[in-house]
Amino acid sequence: MSDAPLILGVSGLRGIVGESLTPEVAVRYAGAFGSWLREQVGDVPLVLICRDGRMGGGVMLDAAAAGLRGAGCEVLDCGIQTTPTAGVLASIYECDGAMIATASHNPGEWNGLKCLIEDNQSFSAPNAQIANQIITRFQESKSGWMSSADIEGRVLESAECCALHAEYVSNLVAPNGYIPRSSGQDAYRPRIVVDSVNSSGTTVTSDLMQRLGASSIQLHGDGSGIFPHTPEPTKENLSGEGGLCDAVPGLKADVGFAQDPDADRLAIVDEKGEYIGEEYTLVLCAIALMEARKANNESTTDKPVFVVNLSTSRMIDDVAKHYGAEVVRTAVGEANVVESMKSLKQSGRDVVLGGEGNGGVIWSEVTYVRDSLSGMALVLSLMARTGKTVSQLVEMVNSFGPTDKVKANGYTIIKKKSALAKKSDADPVVEHLRGIYDAQDDCRVDLQDGIRIDWDAKGVWAHVRASNTEPIMRVIVEAPSSEEAESVAATIDEQIASMGS
Numbered sequence: 456m457s458d459a460p461l462i463l464g465v466s467g468l469r470g471i472v473g474e475s476l477t478p479e480v481a482v483r484y485a486g487a488f489g490s491w492l493r494e495q496v497g498d499v500p501l502v503l504i505c506r507d508g509r510m511g512g513g514v515m516l517d518a519a520a521a522g523l524r525g526a527g528c529e530v531l532d533c534g535i536q537t538t539p540t541a542g543v544l545a546s547i548y549e550c551d552g553a554m555i556a557t558a559s560h561n562p563g564e565w566n567g568l569k570c571l572i573e574d575n576q577s578f579s580a581p582n583a584q585i586a587n588q589i590i591t592r593f594q595e596s597k598s599g600w601m602s603s604a605d606i607e608g609r610v611l612e613s614a615e616c617c618a619l620h621a622e623y624v625s626n627l628v629a630p631n632g633y634i635p636r637s638s639g640q641d642a643y644r645p646r647i648v649v650d651s652v653n654s655s656g657t658t659v660t661s662d663l664m665q666r667l668g669a670s671s672i673q674l675h676g677d678g679s680g681i682f683p684h685t686p687e688p689t690k691e692n693l694s695g696e697g698g699l700c701d702a703v704p705g706l707k708a709d710v711g712f713a714q715d716p717d718a719d720r721l722a723i724v725d726e727k728g729e730y731i732g733e734e735y736t737l738v739l740c741a742i743a744l745m746e747a748r749k750a751n752n753e754s755t756t757d758k759p760v761f762v763v764n765l766s767t768s769r770m771i772d773d774v775a776k777h778y779g780a781e782v783v784r785t786a787v788g789e790a791n792v793v794e795s796m797k798s799l800k801q802s803g804r805d806v807v808l809g810g811e812g813n814g815g816v817i818w819s820e821v822t823y824v825r826d827s828l829s830g831m832a833l834v835l836s837l838m839a840r841t842g843k844t845v846s847q848l849v850e851m852v853n854s855f856g857p858t859d860k861v862k863a864n865g866y867t868i869i870k871k872k873s874a875l876a877k878k879s880d881a882d883p884v885v886e887h888l889r890g891i892y893d894a895q896d897d898c899r900v901d902l903q904d905g906i907r908i909d910w911d912a913k914g915v916w917a918h919v920r921a922s923n924t925e926p927i928m929r930v931i932v933e934a935p936s937s938e939e940a941e942s943v944a945a946t947i948d949e950q951i952a953s954m955g956s
Contacts, residue, residue: 469567485522487592500551505536507557507717508654515556530608537718539826560687560715579823580790617659625666643839656718688713688722720814721827725845733814743837767812773855786904881921
């Protein structure tokens with residue numbers, strides 16, 4: 456038996472192709488989702504399917520379609536699409552669910568399946584309770600296979616599907632056919648470089664930029680599914696020779712955008728070629744929406760709310776304070792953020808934006824799925840409205856810190872990880888750290904997901920947890936300076952190491 460991991464959770468199923476993830480595994484997982492969906496619908500469910508564009512994804516999509524059809528579902532095949540596009544299309548075509556063959560930011564040897572479910576004609580990842588029901592069916596091989604099922608399904612034109620998503624976003628940001636400036640000028644024509652890692656973001660992003668009036672250059676946009684570099688949009692992966700950080704100043708562009716293979720995450724490179732990171736993506740989008748409200752004289756009797764996970768930078772807290780808003784934090788995972796957003800909205804709260812510090816922007820006006828297209832459009836709208844470059848916008852964000860010390864130094868995040876044999880191996884670490892920090896008066900402890908420790912007076916926090924998508928434990932620390940962040944991370948490392956002594 457292979458030692459390769461098969462990861463199951465709120466983010467769906469992921470594994471290494473040909474080892475932990477085979478067509479048989481994909482058929483069983485899709486069948487488990489299809490049978491669960493059929494019980495909820497009470498009829499023949501309509502399930503939209505698509506894939507993220509990586510090489511070999513067609514086999515995974517075919518396996519998913521077979522499992523769904525065998526479980527009695529009608530399949531609507533959209534081919535290669537981004538994950539957020541699937542969320543938009545599932546609403547438009549009044550589906551009962553959606554399944555995307557994707558491993559998101561994982562390298563090319565990985566693939567997986569992600570589910571979206573319908574809730575009041577909006578689509579999002581299932582919460583932990585529903586995800587566990589699907590996982591239990593999969594593990595017990597209860598696919599509800601229907602030997603009499605003979606449902607062929609339908610196929611949609613891929614380019615038309617991309618156009619629907621791009622049109623949806625552009626109509627919100629540029630309803631008059633151009634991105635508005637504060638000066639009232641009729642056109643804003645930024646020059647953009649986009650790295651779509653030759654995957655599903657290629658066509659839909661090009662369509663969006665055309666609709667927004669931007670001049671866009673695709674750095675890696677041949678749609679081949681061959682990743683030109685490790686696909687996670689991190690500084691290390693974008694800083695190689697000829698990469699996005701080189702291309703933006705070399706082409707005299709205003710900004711560079713980097714997507715992961717299924718285009719639900721967005722990282723940004725400024726006009727100087729500096730990687731500003733994924734953490735700024737959500738923050739700049741939050742500012743864009745608050746500035747748009749100011750420009751349109753929109754007001755609300757309720758305090759605006761941003762919903763983010765525990766691993767997201769405190770930049771969002773400082774921005775919220777600047778605009779008189781509030782931050783609500785959840786466990787890590789898109790489904791957890793969305794569940795909180797919907798719950799708060801149902802209670803009458805003014806939820807402006809949700810997301811995660813990994814570059815995942817959830818703008819519910821478009822979809823309850825992390826969406827790089829929404830992120831790009833909102834950042835461009837902020838640049839147009841303020842007349843600021845990306846580097847100037849970063850300086851503005853850095854000025855929002857809660858104390859003079861923090862304002863002077865900005866934000867430094869370091870992220871470390873260590874291997875885990877299984878997710879539960881992180882539990883003793885969390886309990887050990889809880890025993891240390893619960894007893895201290897100068898910090899706050901949050902145990903929603905692993906352990907997060909906040910030293911508010913210092914502008915410092917740390918989060919230790921098991922990953923939902925990889926067999927690793929993550930340690931994330933943020934502080935006003937790199938020296939302080941490294942010091943806190945080293946202290947936590949020592950405390951973890953002391954468990955074995």
